[in-house]
Amino acid sequence: MKYSVKLLFASCITILISFDLSLANNCTDLEMGRMIKRGLSDEVIDTACSEKREKKIDEKPIIKKEKIKPKPIAKKKPIPKPEEKIKRDTPAYWRLEEPHGLGFGLTGIGMGVYYDYNFSHDFQLNLFVSSSSQNSASLFGTNTFDTTSSIIGGKLRYFFSKNYGFFTGAGGGMHSISQKTKQKIYCSSFTSWNPTECSGFEGSYIKKETESNYSGVALIGELGWQGYQGYYFTVSLVGGSSVKLSEEDNSHLVIDDSNHLETSVNQWKSAKSVSGGVIGFGWGF
Numbered sequence: 493m494k495y496s497v498k499l500l501f502a503s504c505i506t507i508l509i510s511f512d513l514s515l516a517n518n519c520t521d522l523e524m525g526r527m528i529k530r531g532l533s534d535e536v537i538d539t540a541c542s543e544k545r546e547k548k549i550d551e552k553p554i555i556k557k558e559k560i561k562p563k564p565i566a567k568k569k570p571i572p573k574p575e576e577k578i579k580r581d582t583p584a585y586w587r588l589e590e591p592h593g594l595g596f597g598l599t600g601i602g603m604g605v606y607y608d609y610n611f612s613h614d615f616q617l618n619l620f621v622s623s624s625s626q627n628s629a630s631l632f633g634t635n636t637f638d639t640t641s642s643i644i645g646g647k648l649r650y651f652f653s654k655n656y657g658f659f660t661g662a663g664g665g666m667h668s669i670s671q672k673t674k675q676k677i678y679c680s681s682f683t684s685w686n687p688t689e690c691s692g693f694e695g696s697y698i699k700k701e702t703e704s705n706y707s708g709v710a711l712i713g714e715l716g717w718q719g720y721q722g723y724y725f726t727v728s729l730v731g732g733s734s735v736k737l738s739e740e741d742n743s744h745l746v747i748d749d750s751n752h753l754e755t756s757v758n759q760w761k762s763a764k765s766v767s768g769g770v771i772g773f774g775w776g777f
Contacts, residue, residue, distance in 0.1 A: 519537075519540070519541040524537065527540065578613060578654055579654070579655075581721075582654055582655050583651070583653075583654065583655065583656060583657045583718075583719075583720040584613035584614070584651070584653075584654035584655070585613070585654075586720040586721045586776065587610045587612075587613050587614075587616070587651070587720065588610065588612070588613050590610075590720075590721075590722075590776035590777055591609060591610040592607075592608070592609060592610075592776065592777050593607065593608035593609075593610075593724070593774045593775065593776045593777070594606075594607055594608075594774060594775055594777075595607075595608070595724075595726065595772045595773055595774025595775065596772065596773065596774075597726075597770070597771050597772035597773050598768070598769060598770060598771040598772065599620045599621070599622040599770055599772060600620065600622040600643060600712070600730050600766070600768045600769070600770060601622050601623070601624045601641055601642075601643060601765070601766060601767075601768045602622050602623050602624025602625070602641070602642075602768070603622070603623065603624070604620055604621045604622035604623060605620070605621055606618060606619060606620035606621075606772060606774070607619045607620075608774065608776075613651070613654060614650060614651045614654075615648065615649070615650060615651075616648070616649040616650075616651070616659070616661075617646060617647075617648060617649075618646060618647045618648075618649055618661065618663070619645075619646045620643075620644075620645065620646070620647075620665075621642070621643075621644050622642065622643050622768075623640065623641065623642035623643075624640070624641050624642075624763075625638065625639065625640045625641075626638070626639045626640075626759045626762065626763065627639075628755050628759070630750075634675075634676040635673075635674065635675050635676060635677070635752060636672075636673065636674045637671075637673045637746075637752070637755050637756055637759060638671065638672050638673075639669065639670070639671040639759040639760060639762075639763050640669070640670050640671075640763075641667070641668070641669045641763040641764075642667075642668055642669075643665045643666065643667050643668075643710050643766060644665050644666050645663055645664050645665015645666065645710060645712075646663050646664075646665065647661040647662060647663030647712065647714055648661055648662060648663060649661035649714070649718075651718075656717075657717045657718045657719055657720060658716075658717050659714075659715075659716060659717070659718060659728075660713075660714065660715050661713070661714040661715075661716075661728075662712070662713045662714065663712060663714075664709055664710050664711045664712060664732075665709075665710050665712075666707075666708075666709065666710070667706075667707070667708045667709060667710040667734045667766060668705075668706065668707050668708075669704075669705065669706035669760070669763045669764065670703070670704070670705050670706075671702075671703065671704040671705075671742075671743060671756070671759060671760055671763070672701070672702070672703055673700075673701065673702045673703075673743075673746050673752075673756055674699075674700075674701050675698075675699060675700045675701070675746060675747050675749070675752060676697055676698075676699050677689075677690070677697065677698050677699075677700075677747055677749050678696075678697050679693045679694050679695065679696055679697070679698060680694065680695075681694050681695055687747050687748050687749045688748075689747050698747070700746065700747050702742040702743070702745050702746055702756075703740075703742060704740055704741050704742045704743050704760060705738075705739070705740045706736070706738070706739045706740075706741070706763070706764065707736075707737045707738045707739070708734040708735050708736045708737050708738075708739075708764075709734065709735045709737065710732060710733075710734050710735075710766040711732045711733055711734075711735065711766075712730050712731065712732030712766055712767075713730070713731055713732055714728050714729070714730050714731075714770070715728060715729055716728020716729065716770060720776070721776070722775070722776060723773070723774070723775055723776070724773075724774050724775075724776055725771075725772065725773060725774075726770055726771075726772040726773075726774060727769075727770065727771055727772075728769065728770040729769055729770075730766075730767060730768050730769060730770060731766075731767045732766045732767060733766065734764055734765075734766050741760065743756040743757050743759070743760035744756070744757055
C-alpha cells in the first residue's frame with residue numbers, strides 16, 4: 493500500500509514538472525536567465541512564458557492568396573469542310589481525268605480546229621481557229637468574188653454542274669477579212685445596157701480588180717453543251733461583235749454590172765459578223 497501511494501505521488505510530481513518545463517520551453521535560456529537575475533518569482537516567470545506561448549499559438553502565418561487570372565479561352569479555328577468528292581463517271585470526273593482535248597468541225601463563223609484544256613472540273617480554256625469563205629462566179633468564170641474571214645482566239649468556259657455538260661463562256665480573238673474581186677465585162681453596142689465604165693469601150697471588154705482588207709478584235713459569248721469520256725461532241729451558239737482596228741473597204745468600187753456590186757457589198761458586210769455556232773468532234777486525253 494505504501495508503495496502505491498509513493499508511486500502515485502511520484503507520478504503527479506513528474507506531470508507537474510513536465511508541465512512547467514513545457515511552459516518554460518516557451519522562453520529561451522537567455523530570457524529565463526534575465527528574469528531570474530531580476531529576481532522574478534517562479535510564478536511570474538511561468539506566467540510570462542505562458543503568455544508568450546499563447547501569443548505564438550494566436551499568431552498564425554498569413555498566407556497571401558495570389559489572384560489567379562483566368563487564362564483566355566483560345567478560339568477554336570474553324571475546321572475546313574472537306575471538298576465534296578466528285579463521283580466517278582460523271583462529266584466533272586472525266587474533265588479532270590482527261591484534261592486535254594483536240595477537235596475539229598464548225599467552230600463559230602466557219603470550219604476550224606480547237607484545243608480544250610480543263611483547269612478544274614468546272615473551268616475550261618478553249619483555243620480555236622475558225623475561218624469561212626464566200627465565193628461567187630459568173631457562168632463562165634470571167635467574174636469572181638472571193639471573201640475570206642478568220643478568227644484566232646480563245647474562250648473561258650464555265651460548267652454549271654458536276655453531273656451535266658452544260659456551260660457558258662466568253663472570250664475573243666483577232667478577226668481578219670480579205671476580199672478580192674475580178675471582173676471582165678463586154679461592153680455592148682447598145683449603150684443603154686452598159687455600165688458607165690463602158691463609155692468609149694463599146695464592142696470590147698473592160699477589166700477591173702479590187703481588194704479590201706479588215707482587221708479587228710472579235711468579242712464573243714457562248715452557251716452550249718459538251719460530252720465527255722474519250723471522244724466527245726461540243727454543241728453551242730456563239731454571238732458577239734467585231735471592234736474595228738483598221739479597214740480598207742473597196743467592195744463598193746466594183747463595176748455595177750448585173751448583180752456584181754450587190755454581191756461584193758453583201759459579202760463584205762456578212763464577213764464582219766462573228767456570230768455562229770459550234771458543232772465539234774473532239775478526243776479527250
